[in-house]
Amino acid sequence: MPAPRTVPVTGWGRTAPTAARLIRPRSYEEAAEAVRTCGARGGIARGLGRAYGDAAQNAGGAVLDMTGLDRIHAIDADTGTLLCDAGVSLHRLMEVLLPLGWFVPVTPGTRYVTVGGAIGADIHGKNHHVSGSFSRHVLSFELLTADGGVHSVGRGTPLFDATCGGMGLTGVILTVTLQLQPVETALMSVDTERAADLDDLLARLSATDHRYRYSVAWIDLLARGVSLGRAVLTRGDHAPLDALPAGSRARRRPLAFRTTRLPAPPPVLPEGLLTRRTVGWFNELWYRKAPRARMGELQPLAAFFHPLDGVPHWNRIYGRGGFVQYQFVVGYGHEDALRRIVARISERRCPSFLAVLKRFGDADPGWLSFPLPGWTLALDIPAGLPGLAAFLDELDEEVAAAGGRVYLAKDSRLRPDLLAAMYPRLDDFRDLRARLDPHGVFVSDLARRLAL
Numbered sequence: 292m293p294a295p296r297t298v299p300v301t302g303w304g305r306t307a308p309t310a311a312r313l314i315r316p317r318s319y320e321e322a323a324e325a326v327r328t329c330g331a332r333g334g335i336a337r338g339l340g341r342a343y344g345d346a347a348q349n350a351g352g353a354v355l356d357m358t359g360l361d362r363i364h365a366i367d368a369d370t371g372t373l374l375c376d377a378g379v380s381l382h383r384l385m386e387v388l389l390p391l392g393w394f395v396p397v398t399p400g401t402r403y404v405t406v407g408g409a410i411g412a413d414i415h416g417k418n419h420h421v422s423g424s425f426s427r428h429v430l431s432f433e434l435l436t437a438d439g440g441v442h443s444v445g446r447g448t449p450l451f452d453a454t455c456g457g458m459g460l461t462g463v464i465l466t467v468t469l470q471l472q473p474v475e476t477a478l479m480s481v482d483t484e485r486a487a488d489l490d491d492l493l494a495r496l497s498a499t500d501h502r503y504r505y506s507v508a509w510i511d512l513l514a515r516g517v518s519l520g521r522a523v524l525t526r527g528d529h530a531p532l533d534a535l536p537a538g539s540r541a542r543r544r545p546l547a548f549r550t551t552r553l554p555a556p557p558p559v560l561p562e563g564l565l566t567r568r569t570v571g572w573f574n575e576l577w578y579r580k581a582p583r584a585r586m587g588e589l590q591p592l593a594a595f596f597h598p599l600d601g602v603p604h605w606n607r608i609y610g611r612g613g614f615v616q617y618q619f620v621v622g623y624g625h626e627d628a629l630r631r632i633v634a635r636i637s638e639r640r641c642p643s644f645l646a647v648l649k650r651f652g653d654a655d656p657g658w659l660s661f662p663l664p665g666w667t668l669a670l671d672i673p674a675g676l677p678g679l680a681a682f683l684d685e686l687d688e689e690v691a692a693a694g695g696r697v698y699l700a701k702d703s704r705l706r707p708d709l710l711a712a713m714y715p716r717l718d719d720f721r722d723l724r725a726r727l728d729p730h731g732v733f734v735s736d737l738a739r740r741l742a743l
């Protein structure tokens with residue numbers, strides 16, 4: 292194994308970099324050796340670093356970059372089961388699986404995440420209301436624990452439930468067996484419609500979301516007055532083969548995985564590019580250019596699920612200070628809290644152009660898994676916005692009072708005292724960790740900040 296380098300490590304939001312020894316194991320034995328020798332400041336697994344905050348960094352300790360362990364071991368093309376290393380990306384899986392007629396069961400808004408990161412954060416996609424989170428499709432995994440042993444972990448066990456959403460703190464996932472989703476084509480059939488305001492949006496989502504496997508609403512958080520919460524809904528499902536026009540290129544190669552990639556923005560962009568005014572223009576344009584209603588449009592998978600992946604390093608547009616992604620969920624029945632929060636964000640004039648609202652279905656078994664049945668809103672905010680910390684603290688209190696929670700994979704600033712109210716299984720998680728890892732081998736900046 293090459294000698295580890297000490298480098299600054301950040302999350303996707305590029306706030307709060309901390310220095311750590313970056314180790315890239317190329318075998319399970321090297322991973323075990325890295326865990327055994329990670330030293331007093333411990334270690335944490337890292338995938339592709341798409342968690343926005345400090346979940347995959349570890350100041351003064353070791354960070355295990357797991358992307359060197361990225362083999363696909365076996366695919367059963369009849370049953371759609373896959374055995375792969377945890378460091379393989381969802382992008383790679385799509386390249387390999389789509390031609391075989393299979394797709395990942397859950398994908399987040401970027402396909403540049405690893406399977407290990409998907410389990411660590413127990414990620415959700417646009418299909419949570421139908422399919423639940425990623426771990427609901429995980430059949431088992433192999434976990435390297437603090438004692439250097441490797442455990443086969445199956446569904447329905449405490450270690451499974453603590454690891455799914457456990458932010459890498461129970462150990463290093465080495466391999467995963469996953470149940471896949473069958474598809475006939477690599478295209479989506481998409482319905483788009485506009486909602487005039489927040490109530491209109493919630494009504495449309497409540498009334499018709501069950502008809503769609505995938506659903507998401509882009510929401511204009513700078514709109515005010517009668518337009519507060521106006522949105523563009525895009526919902527759809529995998530297009531069946533007979534939906535593709537006869538004789539078309541798509542019909543001839545229905546399972547071809549097509550992606551586009553634009554040039555990356557320059558490494559340093561002028562500060563102040565994203566002002567309320569520029570974002571306000573962008574939002575206005577985005578809303579107006581969306582059709583009032585368009586049904587059955589065929590879109591490539593990548594355009595529907597991962598529009599931002601077409602722009603490498605798009606996170607640089609927020610300038611040197613980086614950005615915070617704030618994502619929370621409040622349960623059904625707490626729509627008033629959601630309305631108040633949306634109104635406060637709009638009043639605060641946060642220049643946020645990547646805000647999305649989704650409906651979650653049933654909660655998942657992971658003890659620190661984020662989704663609960665309700666409404667989730669995610670928005671990006673430049674980290675340098677004056678007064679941001681105090682403002683988000685106030686929103687956290689509103690979320691907690693409504694029985695909701697913020698998403699740890701996006702977090703870089705939550706106060707620890709609110710955590711137990713947001714995650715009722717926190718004590719179980721802490722107890723299991725204390726037994727499994729009594730010397731605190733697995734630790735991250737997130738874990739120290741929130742006393743996980």
Ligand SMILES: Cc1cc2nc3c(=O)[nH]c(=O)nc-3n(C[C@H](O)[C@H](O)[C@H](O)COP(=O)(O)OP(=O)(O)OC[C@H]3O[C@@H](n4cnc5c(N)ncnc54)[C@H](O)[C@@H]3O)c2cc1C
Pocket residue numbers: 303335336337338339340341342343346347357377378398399400401403404405406407408409410411412413414415416417457458459460462463464465599700701
């Ligand atoms: C543009 C964009 C859109 C996104 N959209 C969504 C979305 O729609 N839904 C959603 O849920 N999330 C979303 N995310 C967040 C992202 O899916 C999660 O943060 C995911 O965990 C990132 O995976 P990663 O491989 O980059 O892991 P990292 O960011 O490197 O690590 C994330 C966590 O997983 C742990 N981990 C990583 N590998 C392992 C392993 N082998 N064993 C044990 N633990 C491990 C780490 O310790 C850390 O706690 C989005 C992120 C971006 C940048």
